[in-house]
Amino acid sequence: MMRTTRTxxxxxTVGVAIGSIALLTLTAxxxxxxxxxxxxxxATELGETEGQVSILAWPGYVEDGSNDPAVxxxxxxxxxxxCEVTSKTYGTSDEAVNLMKTGDYxxxxxxxxxxxxxxxxxxxxxxxxxxxxxxxxxxxxxxxKEWNSVxxxxxxxxxxxxxxxxxxxxxxxxxxxxxxxxxxxxxxxxSGKVTAYDSPIxxxxxxxxxxxxxxELGIENPxxxxxxxxxxxxxxxxxxRQHIGEYWSDYLKEIQAFETGDSVVGTTxxxxxxxxxxxxxPTEVVLPEEGATGWSDTWMIASDAANVNCAYxxxxxxxSPEANAQATEYFGEAPSNQEACEFRSEGSCExxxxxxxxxxxxxxYWTTPIAxxxxxxxxxxxxxxxxxxxxxxxxxx
Amino acid sequence: MTTNATAPAPVRGPDRxxxxxxxxxxxxxxxxxxxxxxxxxxxxxxxxLLLSAPLFWLGLVYVVALAALLVTAFWSVDSFTGQIRTEWxxxxxVTVLTGSLYQTVTLRTIGVALLxxxxxxxxxxxxxxxxxxxxxxxxxxxxxxAVLMPLWASYLVKAYAWRSVLSQxxxxxxxxxxxxxxxxxxxxxxxxxxxSYLWLPYVILPIYxxxxxxxxxxxxxxxxxxGKTWPTVRHVVLPLAAPAIIAGTIFSFxxxxxxxxxxxxxxxxxxxxxxxxxxxxxxxxxxxLAAAIALIPIAIIFGYLALVRRTGALDxx
Numbered sequence: 001m002m003r004t005t006r007t008x009x010x011x012x013t014v015g016v017a018i019g020s021i022a023l024l025t026l027t028a029x030x031x032x033x034x035x036x037x038x039x040x041x042x043a044t045e046l047g048e049t050e051g052q053v054s055i056l057a058w059p060g061y062v063e064d065g066s067n068d069p070a071v072x073x074x075x076x077x078x079x080x081x082x083c084e085v086t087s088k089t090y091g092t093s094d095e096a097v098n099l100m101k102t103g104d105y106x107x108x109x110x111x112x113x114x115x116x117x118x119x120x121x122x123x124x125x126x127x128x129x130x131x132x133x134x135x136x137x138x139x140x141x142x143x144x145k146e147w148n149s150v151x152x153x154x155x156x157x158x159x160x161x162x163x164x165x166x167x168x169x170x171x172x173x174x175x176x177x178x179x180x181x182x183x184x185x186x187x188x189x190x191s192g193k194v195t196a197y198d199s200p201i202x203x204x205x206x207x208x209x210x211x212x213x214x215x216e217l218g219i220e221n222p223x224x225x226x227x228x229x230x231x232x233x234x235x236x237x238x239x240x241r242q243h244i245g246e247y248w249s250d251y252l253k254e255i256q257a258f259e260t261g262d263s264v265v266g267t268t269x270x271x272x273x274x275x276x277x278x279x280x281x282p283t284e285v286v287l288p289e290e291g292a293t294g295w296s297d298t299w300m301i302a303s304d305a306a307n308v309n310c311a312y313x314x315x316x317x318x319x320s321p322e323a324n325a326q327a328t329e330y331f332g333e334a335p336s337n338q339e340a341c342e343f344r345s346e347g348s349c350e351x352x353x354x355x356x357x358x359x360x361x362x363x364x365y366w367t368t369p370i371a372x373x374x375x376x377x378x379x380x381x382x383x384x385x386x387x388x389x390x391x392x393x394x395x396x397x
Numbered sequence: 398m399t400t401n402a403t404a405p406a407p408v409r410g411p412d413r414x415x416x417x418x419x420x421x422x423x424x425x426x427x428x429x430x431x432x433x434x435x436x437x438x439x440x441x442x443x444x445x446l447l448l449s450a451p452l453f454w455l456g457l458v459y460v461v462a463l464a465a466l467l468v469t470a471f472w473s474v475d476s477f478t479g480q481i482r483t484e485w486x487x488x489x490x491v492t493v494l495t496g497s498l499y500q501t502v503t504l505r506t507i508g509v510a511l512l513x514x515x516x517x518x519x520x521x522x523x524x525x526x527x528x529x530x531x532x533x534x535x536x537x538x539x540x541x542x543a544v545l546m547p548l549w550a551s552y553l554v555k556a557y558a559w560r561s562v563l564s565q566x567x568x569x570x571x572x573x574x575x576x577x578x579x580x581x582x583x584x585x586x587x588x589x590x591x592x593s594y595l596w597l598p599y600v601i602l603p604i605y606x607x608x609x610x611x612x613x614x615x616x617x618x619x620x621x622x623x624g625k626t627w628p629t630v631r632h633v634v635l636p637l638a639a640p641a642i643i644a645g646t647i648f649s650f651x652x653x654x655x656x657x658x659x660x661x662x663x664x665x666x667x668x669x670x671x672x673x674x675x676x677x678x679x680x681x682x683x684x685x686l687a688a689a690i691a692l693i694p695i696a697i698i699f700g701y702l703a704l705v706r707r708t709g710a711l712d713x714x
Contacts, residue, residue, distance in 0.1 A: 094682040097682065098682060101480070121480070192582065241666065244665070244666040245582070245583060245665055245666065246583050246664075246665040246666050247666055253662075256560075256561075260561075260564040260565055260566050260567070261565045261566060262564055262565050262582070262583065386474075386683070389676075389677075389683070392676075393498060393668075393673060393676060393677075394498045396666060396668050397498065397501060397502075397668070
């Protein structure tokens, strides 16, 4: 009996010890706070390069030949400027926002649903485009947009863009659909074989559809939805949910689903169609009459970048026709530089409708939905991204 | 209840007989010797030295991680900048407890975990019984290898294999279409099938170990007394094997409860608790809510383990 009590007491001592370790660790970790840093001014002139630069980007944006010896636009940059490049890739916009908070990166390539958050969080600094000679060559319709500029101040250099298209199986649809209604109001015709992009930002696709089919809602911009408009989009998606076979966010998963016929209609990217066409699958893509959502990526500089001069060198280099052509072709999107198409392989620019302003104007580029409506309305409060993510989980159920 | 730890050191063999202790040469007092003398007279010190390293490790990686998870659930996230606000709030817990989404998904997850467990036990019992009682030693070895074999392949490969098996033009469709049936396609049935396959070895092995311990003589006695197959199974085998079966269900139930990859690959548009945690960490960048959701399966498993503890099944793990 005595042994048991002693063991119990010892157990209690051990418990207290563990508890105090836990407490110590927690207090050590629990010092992060939510303050927002004020953004400084843009650089006015450039100095000596620092010899290195650290870059955070989507996969396929910063290739130094380590994945494929033939794909390398980093080495020429290093030779030209003497800035040694270290890079890290990320998988989602949210991951990018998180990684930028570490302060370890000088440059980031961010999509429109991350840029505004980075600016508001004080993670990136204004960019003086006068210091970037190649900025001149960027398509005008990509400059000074709400996802890369605030109050006329540019926060980065556009990189490439693309649309979320409608993909369909040509055996199920002998005639090309012209409207998104095949995945919304007429989704029941292919119930269980409809697919959609698995991200809260997909709510904007429903909003684009409602802009044309329920004009009485008065949606001006699919990323600026007030409570009522947002609810209509969510309801539409909840109805669509009954006919969804599966959602996709991994593009290889969608390729396989269209190859096997498990999905016959749904949103897609041009690069997916390129792969499917290569394997002879009976699929086509179309930009429906309502328009579509899309992405437009921006190269930005961290607010506390240690290597500002090298960062500017990179922004200039990646905006040059040659580098821009290589990087955007490798990823599968339209380039931002007007002359990039001369350096891309035959037909690749046409496949992505590069420079087609008419086509580009039908694309609603991903933008972070914030409470302050991005369409300029001031009389209502818009639904912010946190609520979009909550609603998205509810839609999936 | 004494252990060797505090028992006096046994007297050396040769010294015991001659009775005179003076014959023993006093050992030289090397530092190692002195330490060992010190430790043998201070059992608590010895225990502390022995356990501090593993306990520190257990405390740091296990208890602290769990505690950090618990604490995070009481924080919140700034919706725009995405930074964590370390002010105490129970909003997340309330959301998780009252939100219809979380209730639906929790019920769905428990349903899937229960069905997977039932299917696995139903499949594992006959296999384990055959292995333990019927098969020749040679066949038994081969069967053990066969059961363990799938564990050598990656979880992802197996899940994707089922994705292609269950697809519209997959092998299952080809097999059953002559009989007028069709593949269930991607969805909850596909998830249950795949999870049952994935966790089957973890259920077979404990049941096999448990049945092996059932003495053959009892089965023979039952037969001698006129017990037919079913009464023997019901009154002799099952009561003796019950703890082992429950040990097996702990594996399949808890592994299914936390899974999110399989349902992502073959589950169609369905989500389970794991997916909610995953999207809240990744897409939504809401670690506090993810932590609050993660508490649901933890609570369920603790409840299940508390129930199971009474049966003594935990001794069979």
